[in-house]
Amino acid sequence: MRSDPKWYLGSREEYYVPARExxxxxxxxxxxxxxxxxxxxxxxxxxxHPTCEIAKSGVKTLQVVRVEPFSELRDDSQRALVAAxxxxxxxxxxxxxxxxxxxxxxxxxxxxxxxNFREITVVNRDQITAENRVAALTHDCRVTFIRRWLxxxxxxxxxxxxxxxxxxGRISHDQNFQGPRPSWAPQPAGI
Amino acid sequence: xxxxxxxxxxxxxxxxELQNDLPRVIEEQIDEGMSxxxxxxxxxxxxxxxxxxxxxxxxxxxLRTSLPVLLAAARAGVALPSDTLAEYGVETDFxxxxxxxxxxxxxxxxERGEDGEHLTRLEQPLTHQHMNEDDTxxxxxx
Numbered sequence: 376m377r378s379d380p381k382w383y384l385g386s387r388e389e390y391y392v393p394a395r396e397x398x399x400x401x402x403x404x405x406x407x408x409x410x411x412x413x414x415x416x417x418x419x420x421x422x423x424h425p426t427c428e429i430a431k432s433g434v435k436t437l438q439v440v441r442v443e444p445f446s447e448l449r450d451d452s453q454r455a456l457v458a459a460x461x462x463x464x465x466x467x468x469x470x471x472x473x474x475x476x477x478x479x480x481x482x483x484x485x486x487x488x489x490x491n492f493r494e495i496t497v498v499n500r501d502q503i504t505a506e507n508r509v510a511a512l513t514h515d516c517r518v519t520f521i522r523r524w525l526x527x528x529x530x531x532x533x534x535x536x537x538x539x540x541x542x543x544g545r546i547s548h549d550q551n552f553q554g555p556r557p558s559w560a561p562q563p564a565g566i
Numbered sequence: 567x568x569x570x571x572x573x574x575x576x577x578x579x580x581x582x583e584l585q586n587d588l589p590r591v592i593e594e595q596i597d598e599g600m601s602x603x604x605x606x607x608x609x610x611x612x613x614x615x616x617x618x619x620x621x622x623x624x625x626x627x628x629l630r631t632s633l634p635v636l637l638a639a640a641r642a643g644v645a646l647p648s649d650t651l652a653e654y655g656v657e658t659d660f661x662x663x664x665x666x667x668x669x670x671x672x673x674x675x676x677e678r679g680e681d682g683e684h685l686t687r688l689e690q691p692l693t694h695q696h697m698n699e700d701d702t703x704x705x706x707x708x
Contacts, residue, residue: 379675379676381669381670382669383666383670384666384670385663385666385667385670427699431701431703432703433703433704445662451645451660452647454660454662455645455646455647455660455662455665456647458662458665458666459646459647459665459666459669461647461669461674461676462647462648462649463632463635463636463646463647463648463649463650463651464649464678464682465625465628465629465649465650466625466626466627466628466629466630466631466632466633466650467628467632467677467678467682468632468674468675468676468677468678469676469677469678469679469680469682470676470678470679470680470685471647471680472680473679473680477662477666487662530679530686531686531687531688532676532685532686532687533687533688533692537688537691537692540691540692540693540694541692541694543694544693544694544695544696545694545696547694548694548696
C-alpha cells in the first residue's frame with residue numbers, strides 16, 4: 376500500500392533555520408515576511424515567487440500569499456484539517472484544505488499559522504528582504520512547501536521523495552546557489 | 567451515530583424462478599430495499615442486493631483498511647480529522663503537534679482529492695535533466 380501522507384514536518388527545528396543562522400541563508404521561496412505597510416489586514420506573507428527570479432533586474436514585484444494565525448480559524452475542527460492536510464471520509468483518505476500550507480509557530484510566537492494560497496498578491500520587491508523576513512524555511516521544509524504548492528496549482532500529487540529528488544537536481548546544477556546546501560544536494564564536481 | 571441496515575428477504579428465490587420472473591423479484595424485493603437470497607437445489611447460491619447495499623459494502627471494505635489507523639488515533643487521543651470518528655461520537659482535544667506527528671507515523675495512503683476526485687500521480691521515478699535558461703526579459707513598444 377502506498378503510504379505518503381506526510382504533508383508537514385514534525386518540529387519547529389525541522390521547519391525553520393535558527394535565527395542566529397539566518398544571515399547565511401538568502402531570501403528564498405517559502406520564507407515568511409512581515410513589514411509595516413502590508414496589504415490591508417495582512418499580518419504576514421509567504422513568498423511563493425520562484426527563488427531564481429528574485430535576483431533578476433527585470434523583476435519589480437514578487438508574488439506572496441497571505442499568512443493567517445491559527446487562532447483566527449473558526450474552531451478546532453478547522454484547525455485540525457489545516458494541520459493534517461487530509462481527512463478520512465467513509466474509509467477513504469482524502470486531501471483537505473489544499474489551498475493551505477501549515478506553518479509551525481515562528482520566532483517567539485506560540486500560535487501556529489497557515490498560508491492561504493487563494494489570497495495572493497504582488498508586492499514591491501523592496502519589501503522582500505532579509506530584514507523583513509520573520510522565518511526562513513529549511514531546505515527540507517521548502518520541499519514540503521513545493522509539494523503542497525504543486526498540488527494546489529496543478530492538482531498533481533508528487534511524493535515527498537519525488538519533489539526532493541527534483542529539487543536536489545535543480546540545486547546541484549545551480550551555479551548561483553548561495554548559502555548552506557542541503558545534505559541531499561551536494562555540489563557536483565566541476566561546477 | 568451511523569446505523570447500517572442490511573435486510574435479507576425471508577423468502578429465498580430459486581434460480582429458475584429468478585430466470586422466469588426477474589422483473590417481479592426486483593419490483594417486490596429489490597425496489598423495497600431487500601436483499602434476496604438466490605438458491606439452487608435448496609443451497610444458497612448468491613445474493614441479489616439493492617444498489618444502496620452495494621455502496622454500504624464498498625464503504626465497509628474501505629473502513630476495514632482505515633479502521634486500524636482510526637482506532638489508534640482514538641486510543642492515542644489524537645484529533646484526526648475523520649467523518650467516521652465523528653459519526654461514532656469520538657471526540658478528542660485538539661493538539662496540532664500530536665496530530666502532525668501521529669500522521670507522519672501512520673500508514674495512511676491518500677486516495678482522493680478534496681471533492682472525492684481521483685488523484686493524479688506520477689508513478690515513475692523522476693530524474694532531473696539540467697537545462698540552461700535564457701535571461702532575456704520582455705521589452706515593450708514605446
